[in-house]
Amino acid sequence: MSTGAVTGPLAGVRVIDLTQALSGPYATSMLADLGADVIKIEPPRGDMLRNVGPFHPADEQRPYGGVFGNANRNKRSVVLDLKTEEGVRTVRDLVADADAVVENFSLGVMDRLGLSYESLAELNPRLVYTSIRGFGDTRGGESPYADWPAFDIVAQAMGGIMSITGPDRDQRVRVGSGLGDTAASLFAVQGTLAALFEAQRSGRGQYVDVAMVDAVLALSEVVVNNYAYTGVSPEPIGNQLHGFAPFDVVPTKDGEVALGAPHRAQWAKLCAAMEREDLVEDPRFATDHARWLHREQVYEIVHEWTSRHSTEELVDLLGGVVPLGPINTGDDIFRDPHFAVRQMLPTVEVPGTEDRVSVTGVVPKLSRTAGAVRHRAPLLGEHTDEVLSELAARRTTTEGAPR
Template sequence: MSGALRGVRVVDLTQALSGPFCTSLLADHGADVVKVESPRGDFLRNTGPFAADDEHRPYGGVFGSANRNKRGIVLDLKTAEAREVLLRLVDTADVLVENFSAGVMERLGLGYDTLAARNPRLVYTSIRGFGDAVGGKSPYRDWPAFDIVAQAMGGLMSITGPDADTPVRAGSGLGDTVPGLFAAFGTIAALREAERTGKGQYVDVAMVDSVLAVSEVVVNTYATAGVSPRPIGNQLQGFAPFDTVRAKDGKVTLGAPHRPQWTKLCDVMGRPELVTDERFATDHARWVNRDAVYKIVNAWTERHTVAELVELLGGKVPLAPIMDAEAIFADPHFAARDMLPTVEQPGTGRRVAVTGVPVKLSGTPGEVTRRAPLLGEHTEEVLREAGFDDAAIDSLCAAGATIRRGEAE
């Protein structure tokens, strides 16, 4: 692997989405990430979408994207032999990431204190619904959590949707991927400190905390004005126009809340007098009189098609068509930015797209070079690197501590 994190070794004990998303970000930038699965595998393997001609279904699309660029091994950590193998891997690792329930690693004898005693440089990152005791012991520490729980308790659902009676979960798994982003950031920060001091540390990330951290409207509005904000559809508190507006054949998003943008919009609409109209003369006035703003804007936009609005306003005022997957795959921006690289899909023999690397480093760019691993695909390879010979691997298989790739299929 090339990339800024080449040489960094990561033991990945994660499953579902939040943890694998975190470690995929590290892998994209060159870290050697070894995904450790139980013999039954990460349950996300069994979650679609699956291609219609994929008869074997080794994993679905979400697993494939969240686990690209990794190698995969099988260890049954319920066995003493497998736990000893993991300790051997930790001895030469820079990072371990896990998202088990609180206390699981301690019950396995693999808690942070145990691992740090063996490898003081180790950065140990955990992602849990409500965090671990390291960052402050939550009364909900032992509660299980999914994305929708994090979005609900982190405040995002309270401001998402058409109105206060219809709270809506964001359509993607932000309750998983946002914690994954913060976990990756925290891991890199801790790695930097370990490089300076030779001492690792525990990186404690809570899914709920992470969602709250990006729900800025919730915290800022209540802290400043003492008001709990409520959903207002696609609008943004204090900004107008900032919403979806009607076109002749659909809708577009439009943002012109500040005077320079509002002035350009008024010019294109042929309504320059609106710039000095006292109802719309300031950013705040446009928000207070937003109903009138949207009545005027919609009366103009609905006379044009989406394509015409893009032609009239694109590059002048923040505006965008609402793009679905088909449109994204056809759009030149995402091709130019390499945001839809392809990897082999082992169940079909075809290549399928995964999301690309959004962080573009000029000198050491990240890249997607490897599909997600089959269950146990690299078990023998990784164990040999760790010093196990064929006889030792045979012994581990006989003890039920691991399985080879052929036995996992």
């Protein structure tokens, strides 16, 4: 696999990726999308995510799961056994002239391996060292749960978002995607980029500590805001949003659409479309708060009207008028011109075949130094020789440089 010329705002930045599963790899994939040279260090057995489906039919003898492929595009894979002195020594050599390290081992593992932030910062004072753990690292705060293992579902539960997700208080559910992982990834990227920017000015790196449960809490503003102001814990109300109405999934003649018209200007436009302009000044519905208090009547009126129209008719009537959209399935997304023109479904090759599959695209669109999905995720150890040869060449250059 040829990596080709690398462009993007992080071109020239080298990241040593000591992560597996989802939270860490998803973070480093975003850095790679923006041009960073991300060197993924894998144990001989490989990242556990390689064995998680969905799989392409050609991958039966060589697991290369779709989740792994999406979260590890644009990276180079090097196999090192960190249980050996040689493996640890090689990581330290790679870190010596890297810009950042990202890891998501359990608390204390990196310290026991001799790869703690403090030991690596002695080698490279400009190093930015980011960790992602369920409940953070003791360097960021002594959590009583620091030693607890965590998965996405635990982070969603303890971070609060599960308490408001579901049809009612008796049926609380996790958000369908791995939000506990990916939210932490986003904050890890934010912290890493901020620390890299600061290091350019100060010449000094620092430790970036991200807890999965903290990241979920930061996205649970409904829980925090309501309890902080009222002392009452909000409960699940389905697809509605506390304080806003109408704001829900509403029925159509042949399905459902998502509709939000909670503010006066939007409500007036919806009333006009329903030919019910009288509702705009009705005291029950005249203010945003009044519509929330009388939401049962609001939804009764809206549902009666939307149920008389097909989904396509409602999109034609209200699309671009008030916030409204169909509930897209995978099939819908792959046919939607928005995602095509926004390059949100780029394709990469499936190794060992002539097929190509889509991965998620780069979200931030930079006008001058755009990121890109340049190549597929690597095979296990695909770049070991390449990276170690580069390391040897740098050693030779450094040893021969005048002192």
